[in-house]
Amino acid sequence: MSPSRFLVSIAFLAIAGSFTAVGAADADDWHDWIDAETERLYDDVVEWRRHFHRNPELSNREFETAAYIADFLRGLDMEVTTGVAHTGVIGVLEGGRPGPVVGLRADMDALPVPSRVGLPFSPDVTSEFLGDEVPVSHACGHDAHMAMLMGVARMMAERRDELPGTIKFIFQPAEEGAPPGEEGGAELMVAEGVLKNPDVDVVFGQHIWSPAPADMIGYRPGGMLAASDRFVITINGKQTHGSTPWTGVDPIAVAAQMIIGLNMIVSRQTELTKDAAVISVGRVRAGVRNNIIPESAELIGTIRTLDTDMQDKIHADIRRTVEHVALSFGATAEVDIQRGYPVTFNDPDLTEAMRPTLERVGGGRTRVMDAITGAEDFSFFANEVPGLYIAVGASPADLGPGEAAPHHTPDFRIEESAMKTGVRALANLTIDYMLAADGD
Template sequence: MRPTARPLRHLLLAAGAGVVLLAPAAQARQAPADDGLTDAVAAATSAIEGRVVEWRRHLHEHPELGFAETNTAAYVADRLRAMGMEVRTGVGRTGVVAILKGDLPGSRVVALRSDMDALPVLEATGLPFASKATGTYQGQTVPVAHACGHDAHMAMLLGAAQVLSGMKDRFGGTIVFIFQPAEEGAPPGEPMGGAALMIHEGALKDPAPEAIFGIHVVPGKTGTLFYRPQGFMAASDRVDITLNGRQTHGAWPWRGVDVIAASSQVVNTINTLTARTVDPTTTPTVFTISTINAGVRYNIIPDKSVMSGTLRTFDVDQRNALVERARAAVDHVAHIYGATSEFSIFQNAALVYNDPPLSQWLAPVLVEAAGAENVNPASPPTTVAEDFSFFQQQIPGVFYHLGGSKTGVDPADSAPNHSPQFDVDESVLPVGVRAHVLTALRFLQRP
């Protein structure tokens, strides 16, 4: 496991001013001395920009849910094979791994990763290539849309693969392209999500990458790249709580065990625990109960209440301590009411921990790709999560964000990821392609 992030001592919370991070290395270093590679990559990326947009639009229009990305995986694999790559499919159910070896001598191996799955969301972007697809989620037919930008991620990584396959004479070593299913979490009944399953099935073996890099589009100034060393994105746990009581008439609550009242107390207790036992200035923490399902009729107190929620943390020890306090508190509340409780937790994603030396190395490479004014290697942390973190538990890695808001639109006014209106400004796709390509090439050049 990668080290736990140190307390965020440079995090300043100013009322009305948002979050500001003052880190020791707040500015990206100068880009490496130009050897002609920057211009060559820019020209090659520009030449395929139309193709990248075409790929993105096709994938956007034909989304598939986690572990159901059959057509998506086939589409990706066909294009990688056409580039002359060695391609493995079915890695982690529907995952795709492609391998590209340079023509020059070199033994280094680096990995670039994209996710592939979509969400059970009804798209409302109004795009001419908007999704009309459906899928099956928890036994029900649901609308499906790329409401988190994974279509853009795949298109950018395919674009990088296209550029790099045409530059084999300029590098030595090996580049591994990982297209991962089920980033949005393990579907119900699955023991693990896409990253963990791909790792289990050998995605990081034969060849074994020394490092891994990934990009995620988010609301942000168009074409900007931002990240931070150490803890960048929160660990994400799903929490499930069941209270078992005794059914009774709503007019005679004393003759049963009221799980409705107990559930209300559980929510208040968890909110209070989080707010009163965790210092948010050192370890930002969010613990939210998001669903409560109980009862079928207005005048019957049911015998069961089922709740679920999410826990987001940046410190392993603090997370474990809070879980144990919550488990004990829920059991205590249930006991007071005469009910019994069941408490379970499942980690969808670990802490996205950006390796500090690798983070420092990456900054000037991203400057090559996007320009110094568009790179921030000291971004604030974010409480959203990513299972890219499981790759980082195996090898050093850096995960960074690409601002995809429409040109001239305040990111604060952009539809967020997972929203029915979420969209990506396609002008940022070449930035992501260049970032992928230059990261791989510069890494393989390292002594």
């Protein structure tokens, strides 16, 4: 057990038990103060969010965004590191009392999606993306993530002398994926040592979530968001005239059987009561004209899993299915599986320990949510240290249930006041975790 793991275990025990009389008073004081500060800072949080919303930047190009954040953190008298994983910014707030190091993460990038919302602070920005000039907007809500984390930073900097631990504020670029040929995001941040010096004991993150009612807090122990892997299958047959298929090997017929075989993996061979999984073929490519049986065919698709053992098994199932279906036709096939973001895994002990905090902050609107088959690169942090990732509902108040535009679409918008819940959630998770560790 590493020292940091040991500290985490101590914290779990302390949180799971009750605070001592002094500890409880201390906790109540912090909780009340966080609520008051959240109200007091709300106009600033909105202003920061609108600034980012008006000035969106694509993945690995968050130059102005990074400069704005770095200036802000320096203004709070923090130790600031810039240029981490290209445009990432780290602020370290060392508390006046000893205690654990809590990592808080917000992602920074916008998307090549136009905004059709038409608010006074809607963006009018284009950027170069894959060789084209495209409109850009914060269509995933990362503008809100940065603003909320800045709110927590401003708040905690005020009481740094009493803070029982250290907070590492992690502003992360390129969550949506670095441009082709570039590295970036959480994976690169971890490789560059973001979780070291001081060593992070635990990491919290959140996503504003337009499909859920405003102020709902959603969490899930274990797999919260899926691993996203890509596969490319190449089927090699034997080209011939379309009138005499018996003189060749038809890769299109093989591909058709293979798609059925792939669909049998999740439906027939996967323990679905444990967790969900998805295999989707997204592109089929073969042939040129009606009377030629081509030489080869290609299938490209995505694999989504919420459990790493299941992920490994599904990869093996795909390889076996591809190889043997091809063999049964006298064809050959290769499959290339490229691992993308891992499962975003909420440490079950940490999640259980922080559940009372989430329930208190959510005030009756905290829910265990269904897993999401989308992916999130917060997973790279949570693979290194215990992590907890939550969703904060932000469906616009003027829309009915199910009417909010999904993330990544031009009509995407959020209920801004939900950012209060996000600020309170991150601040309370931090303080409760620290106070529990402090009690021992």
